[in-house]
Amino acid sequence: MSRPEQLEKQIKVDFNTENYVAKNTVLFRHSEKSKVSHNIADLARKYGEGPPKFYPKTFEVMIDTGQQTKLSYESISKNPSEMKTAISSEELSDLIEYAKSLGVNDIGFTKVNSKLIFKDRAILHDNAIVLTMEMNPKQISLAPSRDTGHEVHFTYNKLGRISNKIADYLRTKGFSAQAGPAMGGDVDYKHLAEEAAMGAIGNHGLLISPVVGPRQRITAIYTNIENLPFPKINPHNWIKSFCSTCQICSKRCPANAIVGIEKASITNEYIELPKCAKSFSTSFGCSICIKECIFNKSDYHKVHEVHFRKTNTFD
Template sequence: MATPATATTQTNPRRPKRGTYRPRPETLALLKTSGNAINGVGETTPRQASPFFWHPPDMHPFGELQAYARQNFRKCPGSDEAFKAAYDFPELVPVSETRNLASPEELTAQATAFALAHEADAVGMTPMDPLYVVAGYTIEEPWVIVLELAHNYERLKEVPSDETNSVGMIDIADQYARGMRSSYALANWIRSQGYYAKPYPGSGAAALLHIPPAIDAGLGELGKHGSLISRQFGSGLRLAAVTTHMPLVATGPDRFGADEFCKTCQVCTRACPPAAIADEKQMVRGQDRWYVDFDKCIPYFTEASSCGICIAECPWTRPDARPKLLATMARRLEASQSFEEEAVETTR
C-alpha cells in the first residue's frame, strides 16, 4: 500500500537520519538492564505490566536514566514552566451524600457531555480489566473513562526539541496539562453526583495503563509506533483517565483500519532515528502486538529532550491525509468482510 510522503523528516534539522544515530556512552551506561525483558517481550502468558520508566524511580532500574532525561528536558526554553502546569491539580471534593439515580445510559451521556465541555476532545467508557492495572497497584473501581486530548499538529511536527526549538515539547506539556485539568474536573463532577472517582491524568505513570482501556473504549487502535491511533486525531493525542463506581455503558472498540494500514506502512519505521520500530508484531505478555524496542528508543528519547517523531510523522496524524485514509481503509475493511462472509458460505 502506498503511504503519503512527509516533508518534515527531511527539513527538521533536529532529526538525525535513521541508522546514523549513536547513543552517547554516558547514556548507555545508565541503561543497566534491558527494558524489553521487563516489558515481557517474548512472554506467552498474559500478566500485568511491570512498573516502568515514568513510575517512581525506586520501582524500576531506570531511575538514573529518568533523572538524566529530565535534566535534558530542562535545557529546552520554557519547558519547566510548561510541565509545571501539567502537575498543577485541584483538590478532590468529597463524594456527595446525594446520589444521581439516573440510568447508566443517562449517566454515560451526562459524563461524556461534561468531559467534552471541560477540555476533553473525545471520551470513551470501558469496564475495568485487571490487566489495565500495573503490577503492585490496586484499583477497585469497576469502570474506566478515558479522555483524549488532541495535539496542535503544527506545533507537534516541530519535535524533537532542544535548546534552539522547544515548540514540540511545550505542546506535549500543554496537552498533559489539559489532561490534568479535564480528568480532575470530571472526577470532581462524578463525586458531586454521589459516586467515587479517581483521576489518572497521564502526566506521570501510576496504577492505570492508558492505551489498553482507550482501545477497548473505542478511542483508537494500537499503531506500529506503540501509540494509539485515533480516527479523529491520528497519533497526535495524549490520554487521561478517570476510574469510578458510577454505573456506565461501554462505548466498545472501534476498528477503522489503522492496524491493517500499519502492516505495510513504513513512515514511522523510516523516520525513527534509533531504528526502534519493528516491521512485525511481537509476542508481549501473551499478546501478539506492535512493540517499540525500549533499549533502542529510550537512549534517543533521553538525549533528544523527548521525541515524538513517530506520532508526528504518522500519516494518520496529518489533518489533510486522515479523511482519505479513513475512506480507503473503510473500503478495504468492507471488501475483506465480504470476502470472509463468502468464504464462510462456501464451506457450509
C-alpha cells in the first residue's frame, strides 16, 4: 500500500449531529426534497482510479481537516446552559470584524431551508452564519496540478479551523452554536450561500461571488440567534442568465461532466458525478471549471456591465 493510500485511510469527515447531543434534543432535519450527500473521495474510489494523486502533505492536511470536523461536533457540548437568542448591533459588528480578522473573505446570514439539509442529516439550529474563504488565484491557475489540489484542501483546513473558532467565540458571548465542517457537512453550502445573497450558482454548480468569483470554499455556523440580518433579495441572480449563454466551463471540462444550469433547473444536478469523480481521481482534484470560469478571469462588475448592455436589464 502506497503512502497516499495509507494516509487516505486515516481521513474521516463523516459525522452525525445526533451522536453528539442529548436524545431529547430537538434538531432540524432534512425534507422530502433533500439530496443525498456525496463524498467525493468515495466517488473517486468508485469511478476513478483510487485516491487522487495528491502530495503526501495534502493527505496530512486532510487528516487534520477530519480532526477539525470531529471537533465541530464534539464542541456542541460546550454550548452555554443559559443562552441569549438576540444579538445587538454592536455584537454583530464585532462578530463580523472577528471573522474577517481570521481570514474570512465574506460573511452572510440566512434561515436554513430544510431541503438544503442532506438526507439522514440534522443540524442543531436553523439560523446560519455563512462563511467563504478565497483560494489562492496563482495556485488555481495551475489546475490541474498537485499544487492546485493542495490549495483546495489547505483552504478547507483553514476554513474548518476558523468555523470552530467563531463557534467558540459565539459561546463566550452567551449564544448556542454548531460549527459546520468545511469539508463534508450536513447542508448544501453553495445553495445556503446563495440564499444568504453572497452570490449565485453558476453553470458549473459552484457559487459565484462578486469578490472572488468561483474561487472559494464555503462553510456555515448554525446558531440560536434569531435576529440575524437575513437578506430579502439576491442581487446576484443575473449570473444565472449570463451562465446559460456562456457555458465556457462546460466546453473546457476535460471529463465533459458539466450538465449545466438549464438542465439543473429541472433536475437540480449540475454535474454528472461519475464523470467528474474519474477526472477528480486522475487529475489531482481537477478544478478546471474554477480556473476557466469567466468570473475567475474577469472582474464581476465588468461582466455585469457587459451582460447589461447585451440584455438591457440589471436583473
